[in-house]
Amino acid sequence: MSGLENCKPMSSWFKRLDTRPIVISGPSVVTSEEQLLATARELKNVDQVKIFKAGAWKPQTTAKSFGDRGLDILQWLNQVKQETGLLTMVEVASPKHVEMCLRHNVDILWIGARTTSNPFSVQELASALQGMSVPVMVKNPINPDINLWIEALETINKAGISRLAAIHRGFYPFEKTRLRNIPKWEIPIELKSRFHNLPIICDPSHIAGAIKYIPEMAQKAMDLNMDGLMMESYSKTGDALINQELQLCPADVNQVLRSLVCRLPSIDDVEENLLEKYRNQIDSVDSQLIELLAQRMNIVEGIGEYKAEKNMTILQLQRWEKVRERGIELGTSLGLSETFLTQLLRMIHKEAISKQNEVMNRK
Numbered sequence: 001m002s003g004l005e006n007c008k009p010m011s012s013w014f015k016r017l018d019t020r021p022i023v024i025s026g027p028s029v030v031t032s033e034e035q036l037l038a039t040a041r042e043l044k045n046v047d048q049v050k051i052f053k054a055g056a057w058k059p060q061t062t063a064k065s066f067g068d069r070g071l072d073i074l075q076w077l078n079q080v081k082q083e084t085g086l087l088t089m090v091e092v093a094s095p096k097h098v099e100m101c102l103r104h105n106v107d108i109l110w111i112g113a114r115t116t117s118n119p120f121s122v123q124e125l126a127s128a129l130q131g132m133s134v135p136v137m138v139k140n141p142i143n144p145d146i147n148l149w150i151e152a153l154e155t156i157n158k159a160g161i162s163r164l165a166a167i168h169r170g171f172y173p174f175e176k177t178r179l180r181n182i183p184k185w186e187i188p189i190e191l192k193s194r195f196h197n198l199p200i201i202c203d204p205s206h207i208a209g210a211i212k213y214i215p216e217m218a219q220k221a222m223d224l225n226m227d228g229l230m231m232e233s234y235s236k237t238g239d240a241l242i243n244q245e246l247q248l249c250p251a252d253v254n255q256v257l258r259s260l261v262c263r264l265p266s267i268d269d270v271e272e273n274l275l276e277k278y279r280n281q282i283d284s285v286d287s288q289l290i291e292l293l294a295q296r297m298n299i300v301e302g303i304g305e306y307k308a309e310k311n312m313t314i315l316q317l318q319r320w321e322k323v324r325e326r327g328i329e330l331g332t333s334l335g336l337s338e339t340f341l342t343q344l345l346r347m348i349h350k351e352a353i354s355k356q357n358e359v360m361n362r363k
């Protein structure tokens with residue numbers, strides 16, 4: 001593990017945040033004071049919701065309406081805070097936003113996906129945050145670029161922010177998929193394995209893009225041991241301007257939360273010995289798998305030398321087809337999925353080709 005070691009667990013950010021999952025909810029865009037307050041009042045009745053979020057400045061609005069509207073919303077949010085006791089959270093995209101939020105006692109700031117994608121904007125925000133202690137959450141960039149995400153988190157952290165978390169909201173899909181954003185769960189998993197202390201929140205609303213997929217995405221986030229959920233919601237008494245298709249009403253947020261199964265990250269009793277036993281078995285099988293792969297690559301190198309001598313091409317399509325068919329037949333008969341086998345064999349073949357390339361280039 002390196003960097004971001006000083007990140008504090010969310011339970012220490014504010015007293016109220018000692019639950020799991022920590023739930024953040026609120027409207028994507030604020031249409032009116034009544035809608036904002038009605039949503040907050042209804043969310044107050046949802047036990048697990050601790051943080052009320054609202055977009056005070058949205059890229060959809062015109063430049064002129066930014067400042068005026070933002071200021072109103074920040075004042076309404078103060079009212080929400082006093083009336084409901086919920087913590088408040090606002091997206092910031094410029095130093096001016098940071099300054100206004102801090103002046104109006106917003107509890108938590110978040111940096112949106114589009115801003116994270118731009119290191120210059122992140123640096124400007126970091127300069128505005130220098131010396132402040134406000135907690136900040138950083139959404140993943142639009143593209144599945146983990147380094148860009150890490151760079152943004154580290155830039156904010158270096159400005160002195162240790163109450164820092166990442167928000168996984170999925171990635172822009174180049175092809176149309178069932179979900180609005182491609183989750184690429186391996187990216188937040190990689191982030192967590194590199195930075196153990198960094199809390200990660202999942203935004204199932206933006207990943208799902210449709211209400212019917214939100215529970216499935218929220219459950220997946222829980223199974224990956226994420227710290228919390230950020231869900232779009234609005235009171236039916238008001239109209240949601242944008243993202244209607246993914247906004248739940250507070251009662252539905254409650255429903256999603258109640259249907260979640262929150263499994264424990266580890267257990268301390270006897271069963272842990274059983275888990276330890278399974279893990280030892282896995283370690284031993286993994287070692288064998290890797291040794292066998294190394295053996296296979298040695299043989300592949302031998303074939304590479306033979307091919308170099310006989311002036312044969314590296315790629316042997318007919319043979320590769322046979323290898324693939326044989327592997328899939330054996331694997332599926334043993335209960336492995338065809339997709340998994342196809343990917344695995346393809347990777348092995350790719351590595352074999354690059355090994356033989358090395359051999360040929362050595363000659």
Ligand SMILES: O=C(O)C(=O)C[C@]1(C(=O)O)C=C[C@@H](O)C=C1
Nearest residue numbers: 303314315316319320323349352
């Ligand atoms: O059989 C060969 O000619 C090999 O080099 C081995 C191998 C493989 O990895 O199985 C690698 C490359 C070929 O395209 C076909 C098969």
